[in-house]
Amino acid sequence: MALRGDWMYENNGGTCVAIAGIDYCVVAADTRLSVGYNILTRDHSKICSLADKVVLASSGFQGDIRALHKNLAARHLLYQHQHNKQMSCPAMGQLLSNTLYYKRFFPYYAFNVLGGLDNEGKGCVFTYDAVGSYERVGYSTQGSGSSLIMPVLDNQLKSPSPLLLPARDAVTPLSETEAVDLVKDVFASATERDIYTGDKLEIVVINASGIKREYLELRKD
Protein backbone atom coordinates (compact mmCIF):
# COMPACT_ATOMS: atom_id res chain seq x y z
CA MET A 1 0.00 0.00 0.00
CA ALA A 2 1.71 3.18 -1.19
CA LEU A 3 1.59 6.14 1.22
CA ARG A 4 0.10 9.00 -0.78
CA GLY A 5 1.98 12.28 -0.24
CA ASP A 6 1.37 13.74 3.23
CA TRP A 7 -1.64 11.64 4.13
CA MET A 8 -0.07 10.96 7.56
CA TYR A 9 0.19 14.65 8.36
CA GLU A 10 -1.89 17.79 8.51
CA ASN A 11 -0.66 21.37 8.58
CA ASN A 12 -2.26 23.41 11.34
CA GLY A 13 -0.60 26.65 10.20
CA GLY A 14 0.81 29.45 12.32
CA THR A 15 4.04 31.38 12.54
CA CYS A 16 6.86 31.52 15.09
CA VAL A 17 9.60 34.11 15.54
CA ALA A 18 12.60 34.35 17.86
CA ILE A 19 15.08 37.21 18.28
CA ALA A 20 18.25 37.10 20.40
CA GLY A 21 19.44 40.22 22.21
CA ILE A 22 22.47 41.06 24.33
CA ASP A 23 20.92 39.90 27.58
CA TYR A 24 17.40 38.79 26.57
CA CYS A 25 15.59 36.58 24.10
CA VAL A 26 12.15 37.21 22.57
CA VAL A 27 10.12 34.22 21.36
CA ALA A 28 6.71 34.84 19.79
CA ALA A 29 4.03 32.82 18.04
CA ASP A 30 0.43 33.39 16.99
CA THR A 31 -2.32 31.36 18.66
CA ARG A 32 -4.45 30.34 15.69
CA LEU A 33 -4.97 26.66 14.91
CA SER A 34 -6.44 25.93 11.50
CA VAL A 35 -7.02 23.11 9.05
CA GLY A 36 -7.78 23.82 5.40
CA TYR A 37 -9.99 26.90 5.32
CA ASN A 38 -11.36 26.37 8.84
CA ILE A 39 -10.28 27.67 12.21
CA LEU A 40 -10.09 24.97 14.91
CA THR A 41 -9.33 27.37 17.74
CA ARG A 42 -8.21 30.97 18.21
CA ASP A 43 -6.49 30.35 21.53
CA HIS A 44 -3.86 27.62 21.22
CA SER A 45 -0.31 28.19 22.47
CA LYS A 46 2.53 27.04 20.22
CA ILE A 47 5.15 27.95 22.83
CA CYS A 48 6.49 25.48 25.36
CA SER A 49 8.62 26.45 28.36
CA LEU A 50 11.17 23.66 28.55
CA ALA A 51 13.58 24.98 31.18
CA ASP A 52 13.91 28.20 33.18
CA LYS A 53 16.11 29.68 30.45
CA VAL A 54 14.81 27.77 27.41
CA VAL A 55 11.62 28.23 25.38
CA LEU A 56 10.56 26.31 22.27
CA ALA A 57 8.11 27.58 19.65
CA SER A 58 6.92 25.18 16.95
CA SER A 59 4.53 25.40 14.02
CA GLY A 60 3.29 22.62 11.75
CA PHE A 61 1.31 19.53 12.65
CA GLN A 62 -0.03 19.97 16.17
CA GLY A 63 -0.22 16.25 16.84
CA ASP A 64 3.51 15.84 16.25
CA ILE A 65 4.29 19.11 18.07
CA ARG A 66 2.45 17.98 21.21
CA ALA A 67 4.34 14.67 21.14
CA LEU A 68 7.68 16.43 20.57
CA HIS A 69 7.18 18.92 23.42
CA LYS A 70 6.13 16.10 25.74
CA ASN A 71 9.19 14.07 24.74
CA LEU A 72 11.58 16.98 25.40
CA ALA A 73 9.94 17.89 28.71
CA ALA A 74 10.33 14.29 29.87
CA ARG A 75 14.00 14.19 28.79
CA HIS A 76 14.59 17.46 30.62
CA LEU A 77 13.11 16.04 33.81
CA LEU A 78 15.41 13.04 33.49
CA TYR A 79 18.40 15.36 32.99
CA GLN A 80 17.46 17.31 36.11
CA HIS A 81 17.32 14.11 38.17
CA GLN A 82 20.67 12.88 36.84
CA HIS A 83 22.64 16.17 36.88
CA ASN A 84 20.87 18.17 39.60
CA LYS A 85 20.59 21.24 37.40
CA GLN A 86 18.52 22.77 34.60
CA MET A 87 19.51 22.18 30.98
CA SER A 88 21.26 25.08 29.25
CA CYS A 89 19.97 26.41 25.94
CA PRO A 90 22.83 25.00 23.79
CA ALA A 91 22.38 21.60 25.45
CA MET A 92 18.63 21.66 24.78
CA GLY A 93 19.44 22.71 21.22
CA GLN A 94 21.52 19.61 20.70
CA LEU A 95 18.88 17.40 22.36
CA LEU A 96 16.15 18.72 20.05
CA SER A 97 18.29 18.11 16.99
CA ASN A 98 18.96 14.51 18.03
CA THR A 99 15.29 13.92 18.87
CA LEU A 100 14.25 15.15 15.43
CA TYR A 101 16.88 13.11 13.57
CA TYR A 102 15.91 10.01 15.52
CA LYS A 103 12.73 10.08 13.44
CA ARG A 104 14.55 10.79 10.18
CA PHE A 105 12.41 8.30 8.21
CA PHE A 106 9.03 9.31 9.64
CA PRO A 107 9.68 12.89 10.71
CA TYR A 108 7.94 15.12 13.20
CA TYR A 109 6.06 17.62 11.02
CA ALA A 110 7.29 20.41 13.26
CA PHE A 111 9.17 23.57 12.34
CA ASN A 112 10.97 24.78 15.43
CA VAL A 113 12.70 27.81 16.83
CA LEU A 114 14.40 27.42 20.18
CA GLY A 115 15.12 30.56 22.20
CA GLY A 116 16.78 31.27 25.50
CA LEU A 117 19.88 32.47 27.30
CA ASP A 118 23.21 30.68 26.93
CA ASN A 119 25.63 29.95 29.77
CA GLU A 120 26.99 33.53 29.65
CA GLY A 121 23.51 35.06 29.88
CA LYS A 122 23.47 36.23 26.24
CA GLY A 123 20.46 35.72 23.98
CA CYS A 124 20.55 32.47 22.06
CA VAL A 125 18.30 31.35 19.15
CA PHE A 126 18.48 28.03 17.31
CA THR A 127 16.54 27.35 14.15
CA TYR A 128 15.64 23.86 12.87
CA ASP A 129 14.28 22.08 9.86
CA ALA A 130 11.92 19.10 10.18
CA VAL A 131 14.66 16.49 10.56
CA GLY A 132 17.01 18.22 12.99
CA SER A 133 19.46 20.32 10.99
CA TYR A 134 20.15 23.27 13.29
CA GLU A 135 22.18 26.42 13.52
CA ARG A 136 22.67 29.11 16.14
CA VAL A 137 21.48 32.44 14.70
CA GLY A 138 20.62 35.95 15.85
CA TYR A 139 16.95 35.65 14.82
CA SER A 140 14.68 33.25 12.95
CA THR A 141 11.13 32.57 11.81
CA GLN A 142 9.30 29.35 10.90
CA GLY A 143 5.79 28.56 9.76
CA SER A 144 3.29 29.80 7.20
CA GLY A 145 4.15 33.50 7.60
CA SER A 146 7.92 32.98 7.74
CA SER A 147 8.55 34.03 4.12
CA LEU A 148 6.69 37.27 4.84
CA ILE A 149 8.55 38.04 8.08
CA MET A 150 12.12 36.88 7.37
CA PRO A 151 13.00 39.59 4.80
CA VAL A 152 11.87 42.32 7.21
CA LEU A 153 14.00 40.89 10.03
CA ASP A 154 16.94 40.54 7.62
CA ASN A 155 16.63 44.23 6.83
CA GLN A 156 16.12 45.46 10.41
CA LEU A 157 18.41 43.10 12.35
CA LYS A 158 21.12 42.30 9.79
CA SER A 159 22.74 39.32 11.41
CA PRO A 160 26.28 38.63 10.12
CA SER A 161 26.98 35.23 8.61
CA PRO A 162 28.22 32.65 11.17
CA LEU A 163 30.93 31.69 8.66
CA LEU A 164 32.77 35.03 8.96
CA LEU A 165 36.14 35.20 10.70
CA PRO A 166 36.75 36.57 13.31
CA ALA A 167 33.50 35.28 14.74
CA ARG A 168 31.03 38.11 15.01
CA ASP A 169 28.22 38.51 17.51
CA ALA A 170 24.91 37.42 16.00
CA VAL A 171 22.75 39.10 18.63
CA THR A 172 21.00 42.34 17.86
CA PRO A 173 22.01 45.56 19.61
CA LEU A 174 18.33 46.56 19.93
CA SER A 175 16.88 46.99 23.41
CA GLU A 176 14.25 44.60 24.75
CA THR A 177 11.35 47.04 24.20
CA GLU A 178 12.51 47.80 20.65
CA ALA A 179 12.74 44.10 19.82
CA VAL A 180 9.24 43.44 21.22
CA ASP A 181 7.90 46.42 19.24
CA LEU A 182 9.46 45.01 16.06
CA VAL A 183 7.97 41.57 16.71
CA LYS A 184 4.48 43.04 17.24
CA ASP A 185 4.66 45.14 14.08
CA VAL A 186 6.01 42.30 11.99
CA PHE A 187 3.26 39.93 13.14
CA ALA A 188 0.56 42.55 12.49
CA SER A 189 1.92 42.82 8.94
CA ALA A 190 2.12 39.05 8.42
CA THR A 191 -1.49 38.74 9.65
CA GLU A 192 -2.62 41.15 6.93
CA ARG A 193 -1.31 38.91 4.15
CA ASP A 194 -1.22 35.35 5.48
CA ILE A 195 -4.57 33.66 6.08
CA TYR A 196 -3.12 31.15 8.57
CA THR A 197 -1.68 33.80 10.91
CA GLY A 198 -3.89 35.83 13.22
CA ASP A 199 -6.22 35.92 16.27
CA LYS A 200 -3.69 36.54 19.06
CA LEU A 201 0.05 36.90 19.45
CA GLU A 202 1.82 35.35 22.43
CA ILE A 203 5.17 36.99 23.22
CA VAL A 204 7.58 35.39 25.69
CA VAL A 205 10.64 37.34 26.89
CA ILE A 206 13.44 35.53 28.67
CA ASN A 207 16.00 37.55 30.60
CA ALA A 208 18.05 37.31 33.76
CA SER A 209 14.96 37.86 35.91
CA GLY A 210 13.05 34.97 34.34
CA ILE A 211 10.29 34.37 31.80
CA LYS A 212 7.64 37.04 31.07
CA ARG A 213 4.52 36.52 28.91
CA GLU A 214 2.59 39.16 26.98
CA TYR A 215 -0.34 39.05 24.53
CA LEU A 216 -1.39 41.20 21.58
CA GLU A 217 -4.73 40.97 19.75
CA LEU A 218 -4.38 40.33 16.01
CA ARG A 219 -6.90 40.42 13.16
CA LYS A 220 -9.48 37.65 13.49
CA ASP A 221 -10.53 37.34 9.83
Next chain:
Amino acid sequence: MVKMTDLPTKGGFSFDLCTRNQMLLDKGVQMPPFRKTGTTIVGLVFQDGVVLGADTRATEGPIVADKNCEKIHFMAPNIYCCGAGTAADTEAVTDMVSSQLQLHRYATGRESRVVTALTLLKSHLFSYQGHVSAALVLGGVDVTGPHLQTVYPHGSTDTLPFATMGSGSLAAMSVFESKYREGLTREEGIELVAEAICAGIFNDLGSGSNVDVCVITKGQTEYLRNYQLPNPRTYISSKGYSFVKGQTVFLEQLLLLVSKLVHVEAIFQLRVDEWQYRINWGLVPCLC
Protein backbone atom coordinates in the same frame (compact mmCIF):
# COMPACT_ATOMS: atom_id res chain seq x y z
CA MET B 1 -11.64 11.16 -46.65
CA VAL B 2 -11.28 14.82 -45.69
CA LYS B 3 -8.09 15.40 -43.70
CA MET B 4 -8.49 16.91 -40.17
CA THR B 5 -6.47 19.98 -41.19
CA ASP B 6 -8.87 20.76 -44.09
CA LEU B 7 -11.94 21.20 -41.90
CA PRO B 8 -12.61 24.86 -41.10
CA THR B 9 -12.61 25.66 -37.37
CA LYS B 10 -16.19 26.38 -36.31
CA GLY B 11 -15.47 28.25 -33.14
CA GLY B 12 -16.38 27.13 -29.63
CA PHE B 13 -14.02 25.71 -27.07
CA SER B 14 -11.34 23.30 -28.22
CA PHE B 15 -10.71 20.73 -25.50
CA ASP B 16 -7.39 19.42 -26.93
CA LEU B 17 -5.23 21.04 -24.28
CA CYS B 18 -7.31 19.54 -21.47
CA THR B 19 -5.84 16.10 -22.22
CA ARG B 20 -2.36 17.61 -22.25
CA ASN B 21 -3.01 19.35 -18.93
CA GLN B 22 -4.20 16.12 -17.34
CA MET B 23 -1.06 14.33 -18.62
CA LEU B 24 1.13 17.06 -17.08
CA LEU B 25 -0.69 16.82 -13.76
CA ASP B 26 -0.20 13.05 -13.73
CA LYS B 27 3.51 13.61 -14.31
CA GLY B 28 3.57 15.83 -11.24
CA VAL B 29 3.82 19.30 -12.79
CA GLN B 30 2.59 22.03 -10.43
CA MET B 31 0.11 24.42 -12.02
CA PRO B 32 0.64 28.03 -10.86
CA PRO B 33 -2.07 29.02 -8.38
CA PHE B 34 -4.80 31.24 -9.81
CA ARG B 35 -5.91 34.24 -7.91
CA LYS B 36 -9.15 32.95 -6.43
CA THR B 37 -11.49 35.10 -4.47
CA GLY B 38 -11.77 32.61 -1.55
CA THR B 39 -14.92 34.46 -0.67
CA THR B 40 -18.23 34.75 0.99
CA ILE B 41 -21.00 36.14 -1.22
CA VAL B 42 -24.70 36.28 -0.28
CA GLY B 43 -28.02 37.58 -1.51
CA LEU B 44 -31.50 37.78 -0.10
CA VAL B 45 -34.94 38.95 -1.16
CA PHE B 46 -36.70 41.39 1.17
CA GLN B 47 -40.09 43.07 0.85
CA ASP B 48 -39.04 45.84 -1.59
CA GLY B 49 -36.25 44.13 -3.57
CA VAL B 50 -32.95 42.32 -3.11
CA VAL B 51 -29.85 42.86 -0.97
CA LEU B 52 -26.47 41.51 -2.11
CA GLY B 53 -23.40 41.21 0.10
CA ALA B 54 -19.75 40.21 -0.30
CA ASP B 55 -16.44 40.19 1.59
CA THR B 56 -13.38 41.90 0.08
CA ARG B 57 -10.46 39.45 0.29
CA ALA B 58 -8.75 37.97 -2.78
CA THR B 59 -6.28 35.12 -2.17
CA GLU B 60 -3.48 33.45 -4.12
CA GLY B 61 -3.10 30.18 -2.26
CA PRO B 62 -2.46 31.07 1.40
CA ILE B 63 -1.49 34.67 0.67
CA VAL B 64 -3.89 37.61 0.55
CA ALA B 65 -3.40 39.22 -2.85
CA ASP B 66 -5.93 42.03 -2.41
CA LYS B 67 -7.25 43.17 0.98
CA ASN B 68 -10.05 45.30 -0.46
CA CYS B 69 -11.24 44.06 -3.84
CA GLU B 70 -14.73 44.57 -5.30
CA LYS B 71 -16.76 41.41 -5.71
CA ILE B 72 -20.13 42.98 -6.45
CA HIS B 73 -20.11 43.61 -10.18
CA PHE B 74 -22.33 45.91 -12.20
CA MET B 75 -24.52 44.18 -14.78
CA ALA B 76 -27.22 46.78 -15.41
CA PRO B 77 -28.47 49.77 -13.41
CA ASN B 78 -31.06 47.47 -11.84
CA ILE B 79 -29.02 44.25 -11.77
CA TYR B 80 -25.83 43.43 -9.82
CA CYS B 81 -23.86 40.21 -9.59
CA CYS B 82 -21.56 38.89 -6.83
CA GLY B 83 -18.75 36.63 -8.03
CA ALA B 84 -16.80 33.82 -6.36
CA GLY B 85 -14.15 31.52 -7.83
CA THR B 86 -11.29 32.59 -10.09
CA ALA B 87 -11.16 36.41 -10.02
CA ALA B 88 -10.30 36.76 -13.71
CA ASP B 89 -13.20 34.51 -14.68
CA THR B 90 -15.80 36.37 -12.60
CA GLU B 91 -14.57 39.76 -13.91
CA ALA B 92 -14.51 38.64 -17.52
CA VAL B 93 -17.87 36.91 -17.54
CA THR B 94 -19.73 39.70 -15.72
CA ASP B 95 -18.15 42.42 -17.92
CA MET B 96 -19.04 40.47 -21.03
CA VAL B 97 -22.67 39.93 -20.03
CA SER B 98 -22.95 43.54 -18.83
CA SER B 99 -21.93 44.75 -22.32
CA GLN B 100 -24.32 42.34 -23.98
CA LEU B 101 -27.15 43.62 -21.75
CA GLN B 102 -26.40 47.21 -22.66
CA LEU B 103 -26.53 46.42 -26.38
CA HIS B 104 -29.77 44.56 -25.76
CA ARG B 105 -31.19 47.62 -23.94
CA TYR B 106 -30.40 49.77 -26.97
CA ALA B 107 -31.96 47.24 -29.28
CA THR B 108 -35.17 46.73 -27.26
CA GLY B 109 -35.52 50.16 -25.62
CA ARG B 110 -36.43 48.50 -22.32
CA GLU B 111 -34.92 48.00 -18.87
CA SER B 112 -32.87 44.77 -18.63
CA ARG B 113 -34.43 41.73 -16.98
CA VAL B 114 -32.65 39.43 -14.54
CA VAL B 115 -33.63 36.33 -16.51
CA THR B 116 -31.85 37.78 -19.56
CA ALA B 117 -28.62 38.18 -17.61
CA LEU B 118 -29.16 34.72 -16.16
CA THR B 119 -29.59 33.03 -19.53
CA LEU B 120 -26.56 34.81 -21.01
CA LEU B 121 -24.40 33.77 -18.04
CA LYS B 122 -25.53 30.17 -17.86
CA SER B 123 -25.19 29.50 -21.57
CA HIS B 124 -21.67 30.94 -21.60
CA LEU B 125 -20.58 28.94 -18.56
CA PHE B 126 -22.15 25.73 -19.87
CA SER B 127 -20.39 26.02 -23.21
CA TYR B 128 -17.04 26.17 -21.32
CA GLN B 129 -17.98 23.00 -19.44
CA GLY B 130 -16.97 24.32 -16.00
CA HIS B 131 -13.48 25.45 -17.04
CA VAL B 132 -14.56 29.07 -16.49
CA SER B 133 -14.56 28.88 -12.72
CA ALA B 134 -17.19 31.49 -11.84
CA ALA B 135 -19.82 30.94 -9.15
CA LEU B 136 -22.23 33.88 -9.11
CA VAL B 137 -25.08 35.31 -7.09
CA LEU B 138 -27.20 37.37 -9.45
CA GLY B 139 -29.77 39.78 -8.07
CA GLY B 140 -31.93 42.56 -9.42
CA VAL B 141 -35.35 44.14 -9.68
CA ASP B 142 -37.11 44.47 -13.04
CA VAL B 143 -40.68 44.89 -14.32
CA THR B 144 -41.54 41.34 -13.30
CA GLY B 145 -40.40 41.92 -9.71
CA PRO B 146 -37.36 41.15 -7.53
CA HIS B 147 -35.17 38.18 -8.52
CA LEU B 148 -32.32 36.33 -6.85
CA GLN B 149 -30.47 33.52 -8.60
CA THR B 150 -27.28 31.51 -8.13
CA VAL B 151 -25.17 30.39 -11.10
CA TYR B 152 -22.68 27.53 -10.80
CA PRO B 153 -19.46 27.12 -12.84
CA HIS B 154 -20.93 24.32 -14.94
CA GLY B 155 -23.92 26.40 -15.92
CA SER B 156 -26.74 25.29 -13.60
CA THR B 157 -28.87 27.87 -11.82
CA ASP B 158 -31.17 28.03 -8.81
CA THR B 159 -33.83 30.59 -7.96
CA LEU B 160 -33.89 31.21 -4.24
CA PRO B 161 -35.18 33.63 -1.60
CA PHE B 162 -31.73 33.67 0.02
CA ALA B 163 -28.42 32.33 -1.29
CA THR B 164 -24.75 32.05 -0.39
CA MET B 165 -21.70 31.03 -2.48
CA GLY B 166 -17.93 30.73 -2.05
CA SER B 167 -15.70 29.08 0.54
CA GLY B 168 -17.53 30.93 3.33
CA SER B 169 -20.97 29.91 2.08
CA LEU B 170 -21.58 27.43 4.89
CA ALA B 171 -20.78 29.99 7.58
CA ALA B 172 -23.05 32.56 5.91
CA MET B 173 -25.83 30.05 5.22
CA SER B 174 -25.93 29.07 8.90
CA VAL B 175 -26.85 32.70 9.69
CA PHE B 176 -29.48 32.85 6.95
CA GLU B 177 -31.08 29.56 7.89
CA SER B 178 -31.40 30.72 11.50
CA LYS B 179 -32.63 34.25 10.93
CA TYR B 180 -34.20 34.62 7.50
CA ARG B 181 -37.94 35.15 7.17
CA GLU B 182 -40.15 36.50 4.40
CA GLY B 183 -41.05 40.17 4.33
CA LEU B 184 -37.92 41.62 5.92
CA THR B 185 -37.63 45.41 5.93
CA ARG B 186 -34.70 47.15 4.24
CA GLU B 187 -32.80 47.71 7.52
CA GLU B 188 -33.37 44.14 8.66
CA GLY B 189 -32.24 42.84 5.26
CA ILE B 190 -29.01 44.84 5.29
CA GLU B 191 -28.28 43.85 8.88
CA LEU B 192 -28.83 40.16 8.13
CA VAL B 193 -26.63 40.28 5.04
CA ALA B 194 -23.86 42.06 6.97
CA GLU B 195 -24.11 39.45 9.74
CA ALA B 196 -23.87 36.59 7.25
CA ILE B 197 -20.83 38.11 5.54
CA CYS B 198 -19.18 38.70 8.93
CA ALA B 199 -19.74 35.03 9.78
CA GLY B 200 -17.83 34.18 6.59
CA ILE B 201 -15.14 36.77 7.27
CA PHE B 202 -14.35 35.54 10.79
CA ASN B 203 -14.87 31.80 10.39
CA ASP B 204 -13.56 31.17 6.87
CA LEU B 205 -9.88 31.74 6.14
CA GLY B 206 -10.56 32.36 2.45
CA SER B 207 -12.74 35.39 3.27
CA GLY B 208 -11.85 38.51 5.17
CA SER B 209 -11.42 42.25 5.49
CA ASN B 210 -14.56 44.34 4.83
CA VAL B 211 -18.28 43.97 4.09
CA ASP B 212 -19.71 45.31 0.80
CA VAL B 213 -23.49 45.62 0.45
CA CYS B 214 -25.71 46.44 -2.52
CA VAL B 215 -29.44 47.20 -2.12
CA ILE B 216 -31.61 47.03 -5.25
CA THR B 217 -35.21 48.20 -5.20
CA LYS B 218 -37.66 49.25 -7.91
CA GLY B 219 -36.18 52.33 -9.52
CA GLN B 220 -33.21 52.68 -7.14
CA THR B 221 -29.91 50.93 -6.48
CA GLU B 222 -27.54 51.70 -3.62
CA TYR B 223 -24.01 50.31 -3.73
CA LEU B 224 -22.65 50.54 -0.19
CA ARG B 225 -18.94 49.93 -0.70
CA ASN B 226 -17.17 49.03 2.56
CA TYR B 227 -20.44 49.15 4.52
CA GLN B 228 -18.56 47.67 7.51
CA LEU B 229 -14.84 47.68 8.30
CA PRO B 230 -14.53 45.21 11.19
CA ASN B 231 -10.81 44.47 10.68
CA PRO B 232 -8.53 47.40 11.35
CA ARG B 233 -4.77 46.78 11.69
CA THR B 234 -4.15 45.99 15.35
CA TYR B 235 -0.66 47.38 15.83
CA ILE B 236 1.37 50.09 14.19
CA SER B 237 4.94 50.59 15.32
CA SER B 238 5.39 54.11 16.66
CA LYS B 239 9.11 53.93 15.94
CA GLY B 240 8.62 53.61 12.18
CA TYR B 241 11.24 52.46 9.68
CA SER B 242 13.99 54.50 8.09
CA PHE B 243 15.88 53.40 5.00
CA VAL B 244 18.93 55.66 4.73
CA LYS B 245 20.96 55.90 1.57
CA GLY B 246 23.70 53.31 1.47
CA GLN B 247 21.73 50.74 3.45
CA THR B 248 21.64 48.37 0.49
CA VAL B 249 25.10 47.20 -0.49
CA PHE B 250 25.56 47.15 -4.25
CA LEU B 251 28.34 45.63 -6.31
CA GLU B 252 27.99 47.55 -9.57
CA GLN B 253 26.57 50.89 -10.58
CA LEU B 254 25.49 51.72 -14.13
CA LEU B 255 24.63 55.31 -15.03
CA LEU B 256 22.59 55.74 -18.23
CA LEU B 257 21.68 58.96 -20.07
CA VAL B 258 17.90 58.87 -20.45
CA SER B 259 17.14 62.29 -21.90
CA LYS B 260 18.66 65.72 -22.27
CA LEU B 261 17.06 68.73 -20.62
CA VAL B 262 16.71 71.58 -23.14
CA HIS B 263 16.23 75.16 -22.02
CA VAL B 264 13.40 76.66 -24.14
CA GLU B 265 12.86 80.04 -22.51
CA ALA B 266 14.50 82.01 -25.30
CA ILE B 267 12.26 80.68 -28.10
CA PHE B 268 9.04 81.56 -26.23
CA GLN B 269 10.28 85.06 -25.54
CA LEU B 270 10.99 85.53 -29.23
CA ARG B 271 7.46 84.53 -30.27
CA VAL B 272 5.85 86.93 -27.76
CA ASP B 273 8.08 89.72 -29.06
CA GLU B 274 7.21 88.82 -32.63
CA TRP B 275 3.49 89.07 -31.87
CA GLN B 276 3.97 92.36 -30.03
CA TYR B 277 5.90 93.69 -33.05
CA ARG B 278 3.09 92.65 -35.41
CA ILE B 279 0.38 94.19 -33.16
CA ASN B 280 2.33 97.45 -32.84
CA TRP B 281 2.66 97.74 -36.61
CA GLY B 282 -0.98 96.89 -37.28
CA LEU B 283 -0.17 93.63 -38.97
CA VAL B 284 -2.58 91.70 -36.73
CA PRO B 285 -6.23 92.76 -36.48
CA CYS B 286 -6.99 93.42 -32.79
CA LEU B 287 -10.29 92.14 -31.56
CA CYS B 288 -11.75 94.70 -29.20
